[in-house]
Amino acid sequence: MKIFVPVKRVIDYAAKIRVRPDKSGVDTNGVRMSTNPFDEIAIEEAVRLKEKGIAKEVVAITMGPKASEEVLRSSLAIGADQGVIVNTDKPLNPLSVAKLLQKLAETEKPNLIIMGKQAIDDDCNQTAQMLAGLLKWPQATFASKIEISESKDSVKVTREIDGGLETLSMKLPAIISCDLRLNEPRYAKLANIMKAKKVQLTTKTPEDLGVQLNENLKIVSVEEPAKRSGGSKVTTVDDIVASLKKHSLI
C-alpha cells in the first residue's frame, strides 16, 4: 500500500502574526515557518501504518517555493520514505493544490491520501474535499481514528462531528483528512534528522504536471482582527447571570 501525505509549510503556530502595511497579506519576512500541525499528524498516521506493516511506502508531497523543502525534510525525519516538491513561486489556492495532487495521484496511484483537515495559515479546509471530487474517490474528513481492513481494500474512519462521533467505511483508494485528536506526533530523532538530509527529493513543476494554476481567487485585503475591548466588572452572581443573558451566552 502506498500513502500520499501532502504537507504545507506555514507560519509557525507560535509565531507572532503581523499584517503587511499594504494589507496584501501576512508578513512572512523573518517569521519562523514550520510544518502545518495537522499535516504532521497526517504524516505520523501514515508512518504508523507503515510501522504496523499495513503500508509499504509513505510519500510526502509539498507545493510552493523551494524553501518548502524544509517540511519534506521534517516529514522524512519522522519516517516518510520519499519527498516530492511541486515547485512554484505563484500563490496557490485549494483548487490548484487539489488539481496538482490529482495529477500526481493519477500517475503514482496511491491507495490512500491522508492530509490535514486544514492549514493553519488560511484555514481553508477545502483541499481534501476538492481532491476527492476531482479524483471521484470517497472521502472521510476530520478523522480521529483510522482502521484499515484485514484485506487492505477498505478503511473504517471515525470522524468528529458536531453531535459526537461518526464512523464511515470506505473502499480504497480514498481520501482522509485528519483532526487533532487522531494521534500525537513523535519527535524526530537526531539520527533520522541527519538521514533525512541525504534523501534525494523529487522536484516537479505545475507545467510538468500540465496543470494551469487557478488564479480566479484574489485576496482583496487582509486585516487584523478587532482589538479586544476591556470587559466590565460584576459584583454579584445575579449580575453575572444578567450579563451572560444580555450577551445571549446562556
Added chain:
Amino acid sequence: MLGRIVKSSIQNNGGLNRIFTSSLSTNTSISVICNKRSFLNIVPDPSVGLNEDQKQIQQMALDFANDKLLPNAPKWDQEQFFPREVMKEAAQLGFGGIYVKEDVGGSALSRFDAALIFEALSSADVSTTAFISIHNMCAGLIDTYGNEEQRQKYLPDLVTMEKVASYCLTEPGSGSDAASLSTKAVRDGDHFVLNGSKAFISGGGDSEVYLVMVRTGGPGPKGISCLLVEKDTPGLSFGKKEEKLGWNSQPTRALIFEDCRVPCANLIGKEGQGFSIAMNALNGGRINIGACSLGGAQASLVAARDHVKVRKQFGQSISNFQAIQFKLADLATQLYASRLMIRSAAQMLDEKDPQAHVYIAMAKLFACDQAFKICDESLQLHGGYGYLKDYPVERYLRDTRVHRILEGSDAVMRLLTSREMLKDL
C-alpha cells in the same frame, strides 16, 4: 506539535482554554506556546546565525524541553527527583550520545550541535540538562579513548541512557589543583586495587558507570590514569546524598574506594594518560556547561521581560522606565556575547584547533559569570516575586550558580588563559 500540546493541555489542565488564558499569567505554568514564542522571539534570538539543519535540531530539542522538562522541573527541583525515565526518552531522540559515533548508536553530531541542544534543553531545566551533559562527556570520553572492546561493551547502553555515567576527578584534598589527586591504584595481577575517595560526584550512587582518575604512577599529571569502574564493584561505596543550593534533580555523592579491585581491561587509554584524557574531556564539558548557563539565562531574561511588561507601579507599566529598558538591553547584550563565545569555542573544538582549550576557558569564564548575573538581574526585575518559588527565575539562579565553580572554577579559567598569554615572554 500542536496536537501534542493540545492533548497534554487537555490532560493536565482540563481544557483547551488553558493555552490561551495562561498566556496572561507569568507564573511557572506559562503555557508551552508562550514559552516557545518567547524563547525564539526575544532579542537575542538563539536561532540567529544558524543554518536550517541546526535550526531543526534546536527546534526539536526545544519542543522536547517544553513538553517533557518544563512542566516537571520545579517538582524535580523541590523533591530532589532524578528523572531517569525522562532521560531515557531524551536518549531515544539521540541526546544520550550526541557526539558518539554511529556504530554504537551515537548521533555523531558536532560539539556545536551539542551546545545548541544543551542550551535549548536547559532553558527548561538546567539541572537535568547539566547531568545529561556530564553523561555525554563521559560517553564521548569512552568513544574517543576507549578501545574497541570497551566501546562495544559500554556505549550501546550509555547512548540509550539505560545506564548513565559519572566523571570522577575531584577529591576532598584536590579540587582546582586536580593534578594533585591521590586516589591510588596499584596493579595486582590483572587487576588494579583502588584506595582513596572522590568528592562531589554528579550522579554518584545512581550512575552505573564511573570514569575515575587515579594515581598509578609518581606525583604530578603524568602519574594519573583513567579507569572505568562499574557501580557494583566490591570495595566501592558511596557517601550520603549532598544537600545542595541547586542542581537538585541530580544526586551528588562521594565515592569511597577500599581495596576495590578493578580489572586492568577497564583502563581507558594508556597508563599515565589519564590526566590528559580528563582535561580533553573537560574541554567539551566546559562548552556544555557554558551552554547550560546560556539556556538558563535566556529563560530568566524572557521571564523578566514578560514580568516588566505586565507589572504596574507608579501608575504605569514598569517597562516604561528607562532604567528598566536599559537594564534589559544590557542583559540581552551580555547574553548575546556569551552565546557567540560559547559557539565560537565549540567550533574551534570541532575543527580541532590546538588553541581551542584557551578559547574554551575564556568562553566558559565569561558565559558562566554573565549568565549567572543575567539570572540575578532578571530576578531583581521581578522584585519580591522573583524570590518566590512560584516564579521560575530563582531556580535558574540557583542552578546556574554552580557553573562558576565546577568543571574548572573561574580562577582555573583565568589560570589557563593567562598561562597561555604569558607563555612567550
